[in-house]
Amino acid sequence: MNILEVEKLKTYFFTEAGVVKALDDISFSIPKGSTLGLVGESGSGKTVTAQSVLRIVPKPGKIVGGSIFFEGEDLLPKKEGEMRKFRGKKISLIFQDPTSSLNPLFTIGEQLGDIVVQHMKLKKSEAKEWVIKTLKLAKLPDPENAIHSYPHQFSGGMKQRICIARALLLSPKLLFADEPTTNLDVTIQAQIIALLKDLQRDLGMTLVMITHDMGIVADMCKWVVVLYAGNVMEIGPIDKIFEEPHPYTEALLKAIPRLDQTKELVFIPGNIPNLIDPPSGCKFHPRCQYAKEICKEKIPSLEDIGDGHFVSCHRWKELNNRG
């Protein structure tokens, strides 16, 4: 069973310089109870995907087409008031920067308590208990006193634990974690990753890890969706993606630094394309080492190559000796 099915989703930003096609016809689905990695470089549309699912795309962005089915219900035709019942309760989001995602004026208890009181109609004392319980779940030390403290009193890692607790307050079924470790130092990163893994397992949530770190993906995810310039490049189970990757995924994998590395680090030449005027054909072709004439001319379609593995590449079969 899939908890989320995204079909032909298009989210455009109508800027003064032109229309930025941040998500251009993307489709993927997330099996219930699994951990999925949403991978790509900066600007590939990872965050916009999460924002689109929650329908909180900032202006001048707008969802212009497609459908998003959450447990079989299409979210896009829903009115704002109905949509609000999904946010936090069914689908939740953890932000990249824990510091700026907490309101500096209120204590942790006030901020988190507010959400509980608003949505769960609990009394203040019950809400406090609930907040403390959830903070414990996120392994924040000393939650009884922490609720009387302001965000600036916590370290980055502790703030991220608070943000994780906030996202879990209303027991969502689907949790997006938008690069939750990017702003933390390495030892804390490992702790947060371990915490998210435990929470996903213990609460039976579906977790979407938005990241550009293939190491985290290999560690956590069963399924991977690779985005590039607003297109899905590849979808598949983790082992297939590491075995027979799309040329873009292959380039991403090569760019991971290794301890036993003797040569210089490999990087992907060039930059992510301008999305107002993207390259013709396959959007990755200007940076692809395998690109041929056909890649410039024709947009490849997402092809099912078996075992739940989908690839959008003209040359994949040839490169992997499959026909």
Added chain:
Amino acid sequence: MADTSKNKESGFSMKRGVSQWAVTWRRFKKHKSGMFGLGMIIALLVIAALHNYIAPYPPRPLPGSFTPLYEGEAGMPPSLKHPFGTTVMGTDVFSEVIHASVYTVYVTFLATVITMLLTIVVGLTAGYLGRHVDEVLMRITEVFLVFPSTLLILVFARIYQLKVSEPFWYIGGISIPVGLTIIIFIVSIFSWAGNARIVRGEVLRLKETEYIQASKSLGASSRWIMLRHILPNVLPQVIVLATLTMASAVLVEAWVSFLGFGDPNTITWGRLLQESFNDLSTTWWAEIFPGLVLFLTVLAFNLVGDGLSDAINPRLRE
């Protein structure tokens, strides 16, 4: 105050936090001129509250009349009996200044409340809702900014001065001067525009912050975000603007009265200045003392405004 308690299991302890307001107050307390200004404002409030006990002489029975009350003591220079001297009409300047302080307080606070309400409503809705609402509200704001408000205040003041039929409203035993109240409304309507633009700018900045996004992602409504996240965050800015509005409200009412467009039924500081203006060469004390008190009051509000702005944004001080 901060209290520390230890968590036995982890050995980790968390200090109870201090709110932004407490921090601001702590910084403000160290601001000497700000505290001095605050002291003067508190003194003004005390004087206004106790004016009948402090002033040695009662207020004029008929504010419009020029009947000398203290025959034989007209045009006297400052002395122990008349600390600020007496006017050519024979009124005690000190007593009149003390009695008029009530109106100063009334003008200051009512004008500021109205101005800041307009400021918050316009700034918040324009900034948060954006798009068409913002367009319309900002064009209206610009109209108010380019109007020659000085002249319009005088025109409206004159129109209402002629129209007022009853001098006072009596509400629960308190007499409220009708003309002065109308002037307060007129002044307020011409004072919010600049403030609203500042608040809007602040809201535009706050709107993009991640905690607003986070709040949205947790199902908060627009109203909730505006009142619970944006308003508290613009409040420090609003309070600074409010103190500066208080200073200008005192000043504007004074010059409207000084020019003779004020409420004929109330004796305000501006009115005292106007009455004695022609006798400046002889009874200069009747002009200097109300002027000095007015100056000190405006100064006090400005000092507090400066002090608050430094306390709220310590980085802006340099």
